[in-house]
Amino acid sequence: METREAKPVIVLFAFPLQGHLNPMIQLANIFFNRGFSITLIHTHFNSPNSSNFPHFTFVSIPDGLSESEASNPDVIDILHDLNSKCVAPFGDCLKKLLSEEPKAACVIVDALWYFTDGLTENFGIPRIVLRTINLSAFVAFSKFHVLREKGYLSLQDSQADLPVPELPNLRMKDLPWFQTEDPRSGDTLQIGVMKALKSSSGIIFNAIEDLETEQLDQALKEFPVSFFSIGPFHRYVSASSCSLLTQDMTCLSWLDKQTPNSVIYASLGSIASIDESEFLEIAWGLRNSNQPFLWVVRPGSIHGNEWIEILPKGFIENLEGRCKIVKWAPQPEVLAHRATGGFLTHCGWNSTLEGICEAIPMICKPSFGDQRVNARYISDVWKIGLHLENKIERLEIENAVRTLMTSSEGEEIRKRILPMKETAEQCLKLGGSSFRNLENLIAYILSF
Structure with missing residues (x-):
């Protein structure tokens, strides 16, 4: 009797904030609709409702956050806590998943999981990163080290409206920074994210390259990895809620x-x-x-x-x-x-x-x-x-x-x-930029 070939598996690791869960689950649906089997790793903190997605395999890992840590208003602190506390649980989970058949083709992680830099390579599996911002913001973040060295990130209100020489469309007050008790904590986050992006096997964007062609060219000069702008994600799939809050219909x-x-x-x-x-x-x-x-x-x-x-x-x-x-x-x-x-x-x-x-x-x-x-x-x-x-x-x-x-x-x-x-x-239609980029991404994953 002829046996059906098993669907290729993609493992995705979602970051537990609403604006990151949504695109990751939309991306998972896109791959599922293209014939992949989906395993979604998530933390106990802000875990998605798996019953809304019966076609996925959900795997929960402990995140070690205390109640006070989980309710910390400083989001940067939460990001660092999650990255330090999830190293061992994620590693154990991935090791177990990779011992199963069929073996996953790749792991797709949210860019905020910067600790995964090097870890997935130790397991011999390619790591692709989902960046949930557009290309314009990505370019601004990529110049973080220059912005910090020149003191732009700490300018006073009187200089807030000055243009940014390295980012002509922006003013000083537009620079993509986060309010945190300790600015060094924000620096550590950006350094970690940038390093993990540059060592990845590719970066996926929920973006439309036709709207940001100049920014795409700039980004490609900074990052020697494959880029796949395949947005808008929510237009590929029917609405399935991964809302962490109850929606008032x-x-x-x-x-x-x-x-x-x-x-x-x-x-x-x-x-x-x-x-x-x-x-x-x-x-x-x-x-x-x-x-x-x-x-x-x-x-x-x-x-x-x-x-x-x-x-x-x-x-x-x-x-x-x-x-x-x-x-x-x-x-x-x-x-x-x-x-x-x-x-x-x-x-x-x-x-x-x-x-x-x-x-x-x-x-x-x-x-x-x-x-x-x-x-x-x-x-x-x-x-x-x-x-x-x-x-x-x-x-x-x-x-x-x-x-x-x-x-x-x-x-x-x-x-x-x-x-x-x-x-x-138009970008999603046959021959459109996102259509082409998705085809290239799928072919890239199948080549691993």
């Missing part, structure tokens, strides 16, 4: 009652937090814009508060159905909804790409890291949104919403984002 039925392109959708991501005054300024700015708004306020994201209890009494009721506030939302569906006309965003790359794919113009309120780079590209390079440059005040929010949603300037922004949406659609 009632926001979709609320959107159904709104007129087309009338709603401003506001969400500042899965990590960043704001103080009470900023929260209230955003609240009044959205209210005073007179546009209907759907606002995601993550529990615990307002310093010192459980949720939205600091809103003035009657704030929501007085809007008479013109607002909906939820704890978490099914963002791709919200952005695709006919009622959504604008996006107040933290400019994480997943959110930015989802906005581009639905041609939703943006209002940028970045917090840290690549968000700053993305915001500058959105506002000044691609010109598909507005940038909240100053201290967050209600009048600034109100004016930005009105400009985006009701002015001729907003209409011009809307026109400029349409060709980018078209590019995002």
